[in-house]
Amino acid sequence: MAGIEISEITKIFPGEVTALSELDLSIEDGEFFALLGPSGCGKTTLLRTIAGLEPATSGSLDIGDRDVTSLPPGDRNVAMVFQDYALYPHMTVRDNIAYPLKVQKVGREARYGEAEKAGSSLSLDGLMDRRPGQLSGGQQQRVAVARAVACRPDVFLFDEPLSNLDAQLRLEARGFLKQLQKDLGTTTVYVTHDQGEALALADRMAVMDHGVIRQVGTPTELFHRPANVFVAGFIGSTPMNLIPGVLGDGNVRFDGGVLPLNGRGDTGGEVFYGIRPEYITIGDVGDISGTVAITENLGAQFLVTVDVAGQLIRAVVAEGSEPATGDTATVNPDPDRVLVYDRESGELTPGAGYH
Amino acid sequence: MRDFVVRVAFIGFSAFVGAFFALPMLWLVFAPFDSTPTLAAQIPEFTLENFSDLLSNASALRSLGNSLILVAGVVGVVLLVGAPASYVLSRIKFPGRDVFLYMLLLMSSVITGAAAMVPLFLLTFELGLNDRFPGVILVLAGGMLPASIFILKDFTDTTPRSYEESARVFGATTLQTLRDVVVPVIRPGLAVISVWTAVNVWSNFLIPFILLRSPSKSPAAVLMYSFYTEGGQPNLRLIAAFSLLYTVPILLLYGYVNRKYGFRFHGGLKS
Amino acid sequence: MTGKGTDRRRRSSGGDLVTRGGAATIVAPAAAVVAVFLVFPALWTLYLGLTNRGLTGINAANPQFVGLENYTTALSDPALWNSLQVTFIFVSGSAIVGQAVLGFTLAWVFRNWQSWVRRALELLVVVAWIVPSSVVAFLWVAFLDGESGTLNAILGIETEWLLRHPLLSVIVFNTWRGTAFSMLLFGAALNSLPPSYLETSRLAGASPLQQLFDIILPSIKGYIITNLLLISLWTFNDFSPYLITGGGPAGATEVLPIYIYNESIRFGELGFGSAISAIMLVINLLIALSYLRAGRSRS
Ligand SMILES: Nc1ncnc2c1ncn2[C@@H]1O[C@H](COP(=O)(O)OP(=O)(O)O)[C@@H](O)[C@H]1O
Ligand SMILES: [Mg+2]
Secondary structure: OOOEEEEEEEEEEOOOEEEEEEEEEEEOOOOEEEEEOOOOOOHHHHHHHHHOOOOOOEEEEEEOOEEOOOOOHHHOOEEEEOOOOOOOOOOOHHHHHHHHHHHOOOOHHHHHHHHHHHHHHOOOOOOOOOOHHHOOHHHHHHHHHHHHHHOOOOEEEEEOOOOOOOHHHHHHHHHHHHHHHHHHOOEEEEEEOOHHHHHHHOOEEEEEEOOEEEEEEOHHHHHHOOOEHHHHHHOOOOOOEEEEEEEOOOEEEEOOEEEEOOOOOOOOOEEEEEEOHHHEEEEOOOOOEEEEEEEEEOOOEEEEEEEEOOEEEEEEEEOOOOOOOOOEEEEEEOHHHOEEEEOOOOEEOOOOOOO | OHHHHHHHHHHHHHHHHHHHHHHHHHHHHHHHHEOOOOOOOOOOOEOOHHHHHHHOOHHHHHHHHHHHHHHHHHHHHHHHHHHHHHHHHHHOOOOOHHHHHHHHHHHHHHOOOOOOHHHHHHHHHHOOOOOOHHHHHHHHHHHHHHHHHHHHHHHHHOOOOHHHHHHHHOOOOHHHHHHHHHHHHHHHHHHHHHHHHHHHHHHOOHHHHHHOOOHHHOOHHHHHHHHHHOOOOOOHHHHHHHHHHHHHHHHHHHHHHHHHHOOOOEOOEOO | OOOHHHHHHHHHHOOOOOOHHHHHHHHHHHHHHHHHHHHHHHHHHHHHOOEOOOOOOHHHHOOOEOOOHHHHHHHOOHHHHHHHHHHHHHHHHHHHHHHHHHHHHHHHHOOOOOOHHHHHHHHHHHHHHHOOHHHHHHHHHHHOOOOOOHHHHHHOOOOOHHHHOHHHHHHHHHHHHHHHHHHHHHHHHHHHOOHHHHHHHHHOOOOHHHHHHHHHHHHOHHHHHHHHHHHHHHHHOOOOHHHHHOOOOOOOOOOHHHHHHHHHHHOOOHHHHHHHHHHHHHHHHHHHHHHHHHHHHHO
């Protein structure tokens, strides 16, 4: 069992592409850690650097109490599940799962026993003699996980393992991955660009952008107190409203009126008024009113977009209470849930909002 | 009415195509089994004696053996030096790699045996390889390597790197990775270039015709030619049986590749 | 730490199985074979063409540099002009007119025909392509034989085809021999067209011929150019007429490869033959370059 310490890791690809830029991160022993970020931000590169598949340009990397910076991949005792699963097409499921043990010179009997056990824990009984080509996407994904499990690594590395599955299977797979990790207690680094997946799975998570980490914390922390507008815009199934305005005395003024704020006395700064659509109610009474531009059915809820003096503000309301398009409606943010971001730096300003 | 005309034209065309392509071939089907073959294709008086005679003809058997040596040699060279090279060219990027590969391919289509027969003849002579199999093998391999490397590199490009990478993460050594993962995964590609090379060498006439002088070293392609051109009355029974025996391996190989991998075009190369 | 050096080496290779230095070592043998047995001969031909190198005698042991003499001699040799003319007729007749037109016609006429007859016909065409040349050459010598050939038996005549119509005979032979490639290539090209192309024009009421000229041919233009260039290149370098006629009678089928063979290997004028080879290499290069260009403008 082992935590991971990443210090000042930089990765520059040929052609001066900086994929990781002096990145620091520490992942604790036994935790399920998610790396979240848009495509191209360097998640895969970071994961491959941990695995040893990409040599870091500079910086150091410890797994457990070993400095593994210059160890080849095979000596790091990590297991990686690739996005395309990398199941060997010419081997049966059993041989695929047993292959890492074969490399470690585990005897035939013992490694097939282990393979059987790992396969069984992922409901692969009955599929052990098939070739990967004869399996469905979900089954292939489980074989890839079983192969990682069978070699009992210190660390699991997952690179978007669910991105090739359809929505239904993804939900199922999410559940068993979480359960499996809990049972095994193995440190896990999980790369995804899907914020819902990260929130659902992770004990802690980091949001990456352009080779740097923008925020680290628990899913709850990141959801409730995004440290900057980048994270605010990335997390949440409907992005946070970021309304440009000017700090007044205990409120934020914009073209459409005055937005309420709790616990803030400073004035004059140019800010974004950040409020999640879930924390806005729509009604008939209130200071800020506009025209309902769009209503979208989300199932049990409706996403309502209101045009307030040219500024679009979104709110999530319960099914049945949504206004009709074209109606006039008022927008009422919950002042306890408001976050104020500096407009220039994009960083969260202290003081207001949910703690 | 118009439909009828179209239909008749279609049937007429098909019949013409069938006749045009089948008639010259009929001799190869009938004559080997005919006890008194002539130059015309005719229903045979069935016998297998032509083949038993052939099997006691030392030079005919030797020529097939010679062809086999040439095929084994060239396929061996292509697999031994070409396959590793194409793997590396697929996996390691260096500036100008694609240009390098295209140049190779360009040269192998420009520098043909027909256009380079004089220097090839002189080169093998200067290297002491004239009238020797290694000379023929190296010349043929030189001509076939570029296309083989190109085909195999294309093939390797389509197999994900993650196969090798995952083996690396599990701690497999380079040798283990090659043996357990890389070679099995690119095996169809290896089979295709082996068959393509074998078929081309087995059929090649010009290079052994120019580079090998001793009749005892003639491969089947050259012996077949001397059977019907060198003086006297050609022995049609021998020619017929020999033609068939010499042709059948090619048809089998072609059928095998076609069934297993389907017909594919690789940048316009015969395969 | 003693392991430091190896550590760095292993580290720098990351996920790759081989380092760049290792890569060069692995590519080297293949590159050497190609360099010595393919590239060097071509360059050497250019040089040999400027000498009077012979196969035997003094010019073999001690060849002299003669400058462009071989080229001036060649240009005044009526046999070369004859050979160029024969080659031109052979290539345009058998490759462009014969193989390409017949190959396309087969692919087009049979495109929607699902039947064992079609598969059998296609198999015949392909078999003609893959049987070794010395065998098919003999099959045609037998087929065209004046006294007892199958063709004359069917037609009920006794024409000595290879003496009376030698060039026509090898053109028909090479059409028979090589149509498969064009048929397969055009078949693949027609298959790659989305069916909606044809359906749109059929809905507009176009006849099959209109479809062919307005829709099909323009959309597979790239394949057509590719095909014409490749089969021209191959036919231009084809030595198999030699297997049927030996280039005769009286030079009637002496295509350029046979001319080079006769001049250099049979008559021993290696220097002179090299000069002709150099011309041939240049023509090959021109065809291949236009092929690459066509390929590039297509993609
Ligand atoms: N082998 C490579 N060579 C050059 N650039 C690369 C290579 N791999 C990744 N990159 C670049 O590094 C950046 C990060 O890539 P990656 O880690 O794959 O992002 P993500 O997984 O977050 O989508 C991208 O800009 C990508 O183009
Ligand atoms: Mg990625």
